[in-house]
Structures are given as structure tokens and as C-alpha cells.
Amino acid sequence: MGTDTCALGPYRADLVETYWRWEQDPALLVGYGRQAPESLEARTEGMTHQLRGENIRFTIYRLDSGEPVPAGVATLLPDHAVRTAEYIIMLAPEARGHGLGTQATRLTLDYAFHITNLRMVWLKVLAPNKAGIRAYEKAGFRAAGNLREAGYWLGQTCDEVIMDAIAGEFDGPSVVKSLLARK
Template sequence: MARQLRGENVRFTVYDVGGDEPVPVGVATLLPDHQARTAEYVVMLAPEARGRGVGSAATRLVLDYAFHVVHPRMVWLKVLTPNAGGVKAYERAGFRAAGTLREAGYWLGRVCDELVMDALVRDFTGPSAVRALVDPERG
């Protein structure tokens, strides 16, 4: 939290665009470490936005932005292992399991493991919404 407040981050508002009007439902943050050329990813979604693909889409867009604008070698995150929906959303967006921090968190008042996941620039393939805006020829 202290790092976020110092302003070294990139923040995005997450919108649900499934209805007639876009509705803000969360926030996604990149915390770059420019010396190591890495970035931590954090996302918070309102309960009503979960389980509908909003998190996966937002995460994929933030990875796109990270790899085409911020230029880290990798982006990483931590997620509590009982959060199966979150793990699946991150996997759909391009993250892979990298390791486990045993008994590092709490889920509904019980001790649980934390999964560390990462996404590498070389694994981020497919069309880029960011690159398409900057250079339509390469999009």
C-alpha cells in the first residue's frame, strides 16, 4: 500500500461494458520496479463484477499495456489459492503459476497458501489493443 501511495504505479479503472452504459466496477494497478524491469499486478473488483469475464478482460488489457508501454520483462501477482475463480481469470489473461507461499494468507478466517503467478513478455502473444492504437500497421 505504501508503494501505491508514493505514486510509482499505473492505475486503471475497470468498467463493466456488458450493459447499456459502462459502469465502474473496480481498479487495476501495475507497480513497476524499473531497476528489475518487473511489475506487480493488483486488481480489485466489486463482488457483482466477478465471474463474468470482466476481471480476465481487464487483466489482459493491463498486461497488454504493461508489455507495450511500460516494458517490463515480466509481471507477477499473488492470489490466495482458495480463490479458484481468480486463479482461472489470471490464467485466461496469460498468467502461469510460478510458486506457492505456504500458509501466507487467510481465506474466510482460515490459513491458506498464496499462489505466485507470472506473465512473461515472450509469452504474451496475439493481437495488441495498445499497439493497434499506437501503430495500426502492426496491431
């Protein structure tokens, strides 16, 4: 499922070392508010659990160089009882700043609302992460509130911004709907 420059594909066990490398990037550690890196062994062990879980995970691919190149991971953590999910995205350092996060987020929301039939998707983002907030807004998320001093950014406490996207407000082009219209 994708656009001309971005696609979502299966989460892949053979990419565990690539995912792990991205997760050790200092900017990603700061963005997630984590203080410690993870070993490749621990990540590999965690991958086995993730592949069997009920969460919806995609590998994000860049398509601008001809061949699909893995560039990140998009995850939905669904709560099926209420048809909602938390959204988490991770982009490779070299993939940031090109609009790929916005495109991947829109594709994930498209899937969430038109395939999984979720009614709402939400996320948390650290308040100082202005670029992330802008990308989420462009993709269809709106600010819903703050968790005061719930996170850390460069060693300082900061707010976490809660954002949500609702199926009824998801507008613009839908890859899912255009694929189904062709059949």
C-alpha cells in the same frame, strides 16, 4: 484502452467512495486476506498518496450497457530497476463472474508489456481462490510457486500462489499494437 465490453481509464479521485465501498465487500476482504475494513476517511487520505505515487492504476469499466460503468481497479506496482511489477486487481461485487477480470487483466498486461516496457508481471493469489486463478491463467499468467501458509482464507491459513506473465510469452490480440497500426 479497451475491448467491446471492458476498458481501462484513469484512476479517479472522484470515485474514492465507490472504490472504498467495493473494498468493504466481505468476499474482497477474504480474497485479500484482510481481517478488518477501512474507514472512508482513511481511504480518502490514502487516495491522495496513491494519486501522487509512481504506481500505475486504472479504473476498470464495463461497456456492456452502452455507457462506461466503473467496475473495478487494476494496479501495477513497478520495480523500474528490474522492469517488473506486481499486479493487483479489485472488482466490484456486481462485476464478478462475467469474465471482466480476465479482460481487464489482459488489457493491463498489454499496457505493461507494450507501453511501460515491463519484462515480467507477477501476482499473489490465495490458493483457495480457484476462480481468480482460472481468470489469471486465461489472461496469460502461469503458476510459478507457492508461499506456504502465507495467507488466510475464511479464518484458516492457506498457501499463496505466485503467478507470473512474461512479455515474450504474451500472445493473442494486443489493443495497443492494433491502435498503433492504425496510425
